[in-house]
Amino acid sequence: MLSIRTVELRGKRIEITDAKRAAILEEMPEIAWIQDEVLRTGVTDAWVAAIHSSSLKRIGDMKPSGNYDPKPMKSASQADHMRSVTRLAVKIAEEMTSLFPAMKVNRDLLIAGCLCHDIGKVWEFDPENVRRWRAEPRKTGKPSLRHPGYGIHICLTMGLPEEVAHMAAAHSGEGELLIRSLENTILHWADYTFWMVVDAGGQLDDEDAWLEGELAARSGRPAP
Numbered sequence: 001m002l003s004i005r006t007v008e009l010r011g012k013r014i015e016i017t018d019a020k021r022a023a024i025l026e027e028m029p030e031i032a033w034i035q036d037e038v039l040r041t042g043v044t045d046a047w048v049a050a051i052h053s054s055s056l057k058r059i060g061d062m063k064p065s066g067n068y069d070p071k072p073m074k075s076a077s078q079a080d081h082m083r084s085v086t087r088l089a090v091k092i093a094e095e096m097t098s099l100f101p102a103m104k105v106n107r108d109l110l111i112a113g114c115l116c117h118d119i120g121k122v123w124e125f126d127p128e129n130v131r132r133w134r135a136e137p138r139k140t141g142k143p144s145l146r147h148p149g150y151g152i153h154i155c156l157t158m159g160l161p162e163e164v165a166h167m168a169a170a171h172s173g174e175g176e177l178l179i180r181s182l183e184n185t186i187l188h189w190a191d192y193t194f195w196m197v198v199d200a201g202g203q204l205d206d207e208d209a210w211l212e213g214e215l216a217a218r219s220g221r222p223a224p
């Protein structure tokens, strides 16, 4: 049993309890792969805070896509995406370090960064935010912040290491403006591999009920 932690995020006071931690672990069991207890708890707590500061109930409530507008996956969730990217990244690291023993990959940071890389989607993919941005894109931007930007906010607010914040911040296009760490380079290619193979393998849906749901909600009809 861990102690209850109270944090403030997005103007909300969030109590991080063992029950909320257990719900996150159930969605992303690979968190248990992190050997360092402080880092493992930090990743879990960051996700509890991220979800409970949004209008979402769970990670799987987010549209399962790379950015908000593209077509969603047919059958997997956003949690499945992060779990799969984590497993891919660990396999890449194992392969490359077996070939190059002098190459040192920090496995704990790799797993933590992979599991947190899209944590900022709780902002970019929050239906309440999407609705606002679509209604008035020139007011605060559309989106106002991409998930890497909001990911930095969560990681640093929740006290996660700089290396993990860097992976959330720069796994995507933003990383073209800096030099990615070794762990982030592995994450970047695992993430891109995931989405490109999903697309090539015909696993993106032809219909986007999530996007239509937003439009339906704006016109006053119930979202599916």
Ligand SMILES: [Fe+2]
Binding pocket: 066, 081, 085, 117, 118, 191
């Ligand atoms: Fe991703």
